[in-house]
Amino acid sequence: MALFFCLKLDGRSDGAVDSREKLLEFCFDYCYWSVDAADARYASQEEVFQDLGVSVLSGASEGYNVCLFAYGQTGSGKTYTMMGTPDSIGLTPRICQVRWRIPQDTLSFYPCSFLEIYNERVRDLLSREQKKRVSLRVREHPEKGPYVEDLSQHVVTDCKQAMDLLEEGITNRITAATHNHDASSRSHAIFSIQYSQAILENNLPSEIVSKINLVDLAGSERADPNYCRDRLTEGSNINKSLVTLGIVISALAQNSQMSSSCQSINSVTSEGDGSTLGSHSSSLSGGGGGRRHCFVPYRDSVLTWLLKDSLGGNSKTIMIATVSPATSSYNETLSTLRYAAHAKNIVNKPRVNEDANVRLIRELREEIDRLKSMLLSFEMRNLSPSLSDDRDGNLSDIVLQNELKVTADDTCPRNASSCPHSIFIKCLSLFVK
Numbered sequence: 001m002a003l004f005f006c007l008k009l010d011g012r013s014d015g016a017v018d019s020r021e022k023l024l025e026f027c028f029d030y031c032y033w034s035v036d037a038a039d040a041r042y043a044s045q046e047e048v049f050q051d052l053g054v055s056v057l058s059g060a061s062e063g064y065n066v067c068l069f070a071y072g073q074t075g076s077g078k079t080y081t082m083m084g085t086p087d088s089i090g091l092t093p094r095i096c097q098v099r100w101r102i103p104q105d106t107l108s109f110y111p112c113s114f115l116e117i118y119n120e121r122v123r124d125l126l127s128r129e130q131k132k133r134v135s136l137r138v139r140e141h142p143e144k145g146p147y148v149e150d151l152s153q154h155v156v157t158d159c160k161q162a163m164d165l166l167e168e169g170i171t172n173r174i175t176a177a178t179h180n181h182d183a184s185s186r187s188h189a190i191f192s193i194q195y196s197q198a199i200l201e202n203n204l205p206s207e208i209v210s211k212i213n214l215v216d217l218a219g220s221e222r223a224d225p226n227y228c229r230d231r232l233t234e235g236s237n238i239n240k241s242l243v244t245l246g247i248v249i250s251a252l253a254q255n256s257q258m259s260s261s262c263q264s265i266n267s268v269t270s271e272g273d274g275s276t277l278g279s280h281s282s283s284l285s286g287g288g289g290g291r292r293h294c295f296v297p298y299r300d301s302v303l304t305w306l307l308k309d310s311l312g313g314n315s316k317t318i319m320i321a322t323v324s325p326a327t328s329s330y331n332e333t334l335s336t337l338r339y340a341a342h343a344k345n346i347v348n349k350p351r352v353n354e355d356a357n358v359r360l361i362r363e364l365r366e367e368i369d370r371l372k373s374m375l376l377s378f379e380m381r382n383l384s385p386s387l388s389d390d391r392d393g394n395l396s397d398i399v400l401q402n403e404l405k406v407t408a409d410d411t412c413p414r415n416a417s418s419c420p421h422s423i424f425i426k427c428l429s430l431f432v433k
C-alpha cells in the first residue's frame with residue numbers, strides 16, 4: 001500500500017513548546033504542505049493529482065483494481081483533497097476529467113456508482129427512486145467479493161456526465177456542523193468507476209475490467225456530551241468503523257510482515273542448510289504450533305467489508321493521511337500518523353483482471369510455442385543417431401494429456417466446434433503429433 005501524507009496547517013503558531021518534547025519519525029512516500037498558496041512549498045491540487053491521480057489512472061488502464069482513500073481528523077482536508085471546491089477541484093473530479101479526455105483506441109464504457117455509509121447503513125447517492133433514504137444490503141459474491149445489492153449503476157460516456165453524477169452525489173451526502181468544521185461529512189463516501197476495456201490482443205478479442213474506488217472517509221472526532229443525540233450516534237458509528245478499519249489495517253500489516261519473514265526464511269532455507277531452518281519456516285507458515293496469521297475482521301463494519309479487496313486483496317491501494325499540526329490536534333495527528341504507518345506495511349497482491357477464457361487461450365498459445373520449440377530441438381537431435389527414448393516418452397505423455405483435455409472439452413456445454421478452448425487444445429495436440 002502506498003502512502004501519502006497531507007498537511008493542512010491552520011497558519012497558527014501554538015506557542016508553548018514542551019521541554020519534554022520528543023521526536024517521532026514516520027516514513028511515507030510523499031509529504032505535502034498546503035498553508036499559503038504564495039509559499040514555494042505549497043502543494044497544489046494539481047501537484048497531488050500528478051503524483052497520485054495519474055498512478056490511479058495508469059493502474060486502471062493496465063487492468064488493476066485501484067483504491068484511493070483519505071483518512072484523517074475532522075476538518076483536516078479529506079474532502080478538499082478527494083473532491084475539492086469549485087475553484088480548486090480535487091482528485092476525484094480530476095480523475096474523471098482525464099479519464100474521458102484521453103483519446104481511446106479501444107472501445108470503453110464506464111458504469112459509475114456513488115454510495116455513502118451513514119450509521120452503518122449503505123445509501124445510494126445517485127438513486128432515481130422515490131425512497132432515496134432506503135438502506136441497501138451488502139452481500140458477498142464468492143468470486144467477485146462484497147458488493148451492494150441494488151446499487152444504481154450509471155453508464156457515462158463523457159466527462160460532463162461523470163462530473164454531473166459526482167456533483168449530484170456530493171449534494172445528497174449528509175453533512176453537519178461539528179466543533180472543528182461547519183460542514184463536516186458525517187458519512188463515508190465511495191465513488192466507483194468500473195473501467196472496462198475491449199481490446200484486441202494477439203488478434204484475439206479480450207476484455208480487461210478494473211475498478212477504481214475513490215473513498216472520502218468521515219472524520220474521526222472525540223465524543224462531546226454537549227452534542228445532540230443524532231450527532232453522538234453518528235460520531236460513535238464513525239468512530240466504530242474507523243476503529244475497525246484500524247484493527248483491519250493492523251492485522252493485515254502484521255500478516256504481510258509475517259509472510260515476508262516467512263519468504264526470507266524460505267529463501268535462506270533453499271540457499272543454505274535446509275534441515276534446521278526448514279523446520280523453523282514450516283512452523284511460521286502456520287501449519288503447526290507456530291505463529292499464525294491474524295484473523296482480519298472485515299465484517300465488523302460495513303466500511304471494511306466493502307473495502308475488503310481494496311485493503312487486503314486484489315487492488316493497488318493508496319492511502320492519504322490528512323493532518324493538522326496544530327498543538328491542539330496533537331493526539332489526533334499522532335494517531336493518524338500511526339494508523340498510516342501501519343497501513344504502509346500492508347502488501348497487496350493485485351492482478352490484471354482479464355477475461356478467464358482469454359487468459360486460458362493465451363496460456364495455451366504459450367504452451368504451443370513451448371512445445372513447438374521442444375519439437376524443433378527434438379527434430380534437430382533426431383538428425384543425429386543418438387535419439388533419446390525418454391524425450392520421446394515425455395512428448396507422448398503431453399500428447400496424451402492434450403487428448404484428455406480435448407475429451408474433457410467435448411463435454412463443454414457449448415457447441416464443441418465453436419468453443420475456442422477446443423480449437424486451441426486440438427491445435428496443441430496436432431503440433432505435438
Ligand SMILES: Nc1ncnc2c1ncn2[C@@H]1O[C@H](COP(=O)(O)OP(=O)(O)OP(=O)(O)O)[C@@H](O)[C@H]1O
Nearest residue numbers: 008034074075076077078079080181184185218219
Ligand atoms: N489544502 C487546503 N487548502 C485550502 N483549504 C483547505 C485545504 N484543506 C482543507 N481546506 C478547507 O478546510 C475546510 C475543511 O476541510 P475538509 O472539508 O476537506 O475537511 P475534512 O477532513 O473532509 O472534514 P470532515 O471529516 O469533517 O468532513 C474546508 O473549508 C476546506 O475547503
